Amino acid sequence: MEKQVRVTEICPTKTQALIKNGALLVDVREKDExxxxxxxxxxxxxxxxxxxxxxxxxxxxxxxxVMVCKAGxxxxxxxxxxxxxxxxxxINMKHGLIRWVQKGFPTIGxxxxxxxxxxxxxxxxSHSHSHSSDSKKTxxxxxxxxxxxxx
Numbered sequence: 001m002e003k004q005v006r007v008t009e010i011c012p013t014k015t016q017a018l019i020k021n022g023a024l025l026v027d028v029r030e031k032d033e034x035x036x037x038x039x040x041x042x043x044x045x046x047x048x049x050x051x052x053x054x055x056x057x058x059x060x061x062x063x064x065x066v067m068v069c070k071a072g073x074x075x076x077x078x079x080x081x082x083x084x085x086x087x088x089x090x091i092n093m094k095h096g097l098i099r100w101v102q103k104g105f106p107t108i109g110x111x112x113x114x115x116x117x118x119x120x121x122x123x124x125x126s127h128s129h130s131h132s133s134d135s136k137k138t139x140x141x142x143x144x145x146x147x148x149x150x151x
Contacts, residue, residue, distance in 0.1 A: 005083040007076060009094040012103050015066050019043070024062040028078045029097075037109035039068065039100065051073045053135070056082060064089045068116065068128060072096040 010018075019025070025044040027034060034046050047055045056078075059065055065087065067081035072094040082145040094099075101111045125131075 003142045006079050007010050007083055007090070007092050009072075009076070009092045010066070011095065012016055012093060012100045012105055015068075015093045016105065018064055018066055021064070023066050024060070025068050025093075025129075026069060026075075026078070028069050028074050033070065034049075035099065037107055037113055038102075038112060039097065040106035040108045047078075050077055052078050052081065056085065059087070061087055061089070064091070066091050066093050068093045068096060070097045072099075121127075 014021075015025075019041050022043065025039060025041055025043060027039060027046045028049040029046070029088050030048045030050060031046065038044075045058070047058065059082070065082070067079040067082070067090060069075040070079075073096075076092045076094070082090045094115065097107075098114055101107060101114045115150065
């Protein structure tokens, strides 16, 4: 039986705080996806899931790493792979770029590509376009509704 791993998951708002503290985002979307719409953050690298096993060792082990993708599924798989291979500081950003865009966080490219197929979620204040984590404190149904835990 294979060893099971547990991956910590956080929301885009919490990811913003980690970014401010120097965390590295690892985007596992394919290069054509990133070319159309990218996260606009200072510390990010792109290692597509299709070549991830060959390149994951390029990710530093001594740094906080947040795995990201479009919806959170591919990044969760990559995060699990990393934890299995000895990375301790790896977190997955659930809901991915879709929720990131819904929250109005910074991107480069055409956000309509993500939003046209995404379901609007009023619990996450999808109509807010503030670039600050101090925007309305509305939380998702799957997040604990405590102060500062907004998704």
